[in-house]
Amino acid sequence: MKTVEKIERKLPVLKTRKRVAAYARVSMESERMQHSLSAQVSYYSALIQKNPEWEYAGVFADYGISGTVTKKRDEFNRMLAECEAGNIDIILTKSIQRFARNTVDLLNTVRHLKELGIEVRFEKENINSLSGDGELMLSILASFAQEESRSISENVRWATIKRFKQGIPNGKFTIFGYEWQDDKLVIVPDEAEIIRWMYAEYMKGASRIEIGRALMERGIYTRQGKPWVDSNVKVILTNITYTGNMLFQKEYCEDPITKHRRKNYGEMPQYFVEDTHEAIIPMDEWQAVQAEFKRRRDLGPFGNKSLKLSAFSTKITCGCCGKHYRHSGKRNTAGEVYYVWTCQTKSQKGASACHSKNIPEKMLQNATAEVLGLDEFDEDAFSQQIEEVIVIGDDTLTFRFYDGHEVTTKWQSTAKTDWWTDERRKLWGERHKRKDTNPNKHLFYEFTGFIKCGCCGANYRCQSGKRKDGTPTRSWYCTGPKDQCHNPGIRDETMKRLVTDVLGLDEFDEAAMDAQIENATILDHTVTFHFRDGHTESRDFLDKRHGTPWTEERREKARESMKAAWTDERREAMSERIKKIRSEKKWPNP
Structure with a gap:
């Protein structure tokens, strides 16, 4: 018998196309560089799309951004996000310098992409990141690129200093009060008047914070439309440019790779150029403001009169973290303010950062008076004799005197007993009886604390119940002694009807009642309403009794x-x- 073998048709296996993207970058913003960037984008777009084995995944291009850091390169970071999402298999770039000039950033990025299985090809250096010697070559060449960046930075710095020596500023900087016309600063009259006012107010004793607040009250903002605060007021009051002179290299770049800038306190030479433009502030006035700055700085917090300081300020030290204590006003439920001293660390970062104990100001005053041998706290005596108070643990204070000796004493908070006097307890009780002053007023009925007995003066209290048919009822009764007060109770619906009648309303309105009537008193079967404007109105009532008392x-x-x-x-x-x-x-x- 013949054997028949069926040969199945084989379908051609298509290779999966690689998703390929490219990265381009230029670091300078100029017409020539923009043309260069466009050329790079066009070149890679055409290169990727004409390769049949590749799928176009886009070209990412950063314009006018340095390659020493990656966090400011938006397109670079967007490309990495696409890699994380699994949308890219290969990245093409012109050279190591275009990809990154920071050796650490370059290696970290390439290694991360390698873990994701993504290949980076550097065209100029002919390096493939997934090849065996790829990372070694990258490390060597990236170091050269980083040093080249450092060299370029040094050359730029040298050129800048050369201009400084010739009295030429490094570009046209923005400054409030002036504007550039050609290559010269020209005064803006309206802004110049504001600057003169700020200098004058500071010499009159106003703080920087007060000057900023005054400007905001007048509706005056910075040129960028931002509010005036302590920092930008300080910039105005310390800028020597307002004297008609310029000081170059007030700041310098500490590291060309990190781009970190520092204020120049003498580490680098500075260049002072006189009479470069018209002055807004005379030199002697500017120097007087700087001297006032120094005087207030030497005084510390006491040099800023906008701060609410006391004799204890800067003198109470935390024994746990070494920070000073600061006082803060606390408001109790009665609306009264009392002061407590708290460690700054604890105040800013919480009790987990510093477990020091808060000290009521009254307790601190009592302990100080005891140490000084006084009947009561004397602020002048404290300031003259005691240099520092150290808070140790929960109950110990060490007083250091200016003459060198120390006194250690124990303290215990008596804030509750000092505060909770019989008078305040009575006041607290009265406040809690009234619906409008009790903190839990949302739990109260409409007439809580509103109805008073005209016989004994006690408040009426609500009693709830049910009728035989299950209907809920609510009535109000005097809380005074039963053997002394026989004033009748009143039903809730009767009280609401009387309030509606006396206010001339169509239906009962609790908000209207609270707004117009202060309280109501009941005597026998008459309700007298005491209005907030001072007048009174009375209404009679007679609730039907639920039975006759037995003889x-x-x-x-x-x-x-x-x-x-x-x-x-x-x-x-x-x-x-x-x-x-x-x-x-x-x-x-x-």
């Missing part, structure tokens, strides 16, 4: 009736019935 004769008759009905036979029958119920429900016998 002694009726009560005696009822007792005799019960005795006659409760015979021995009935009592015996009830006893047997209870025994049966207990046996059925398995109740224990007494």
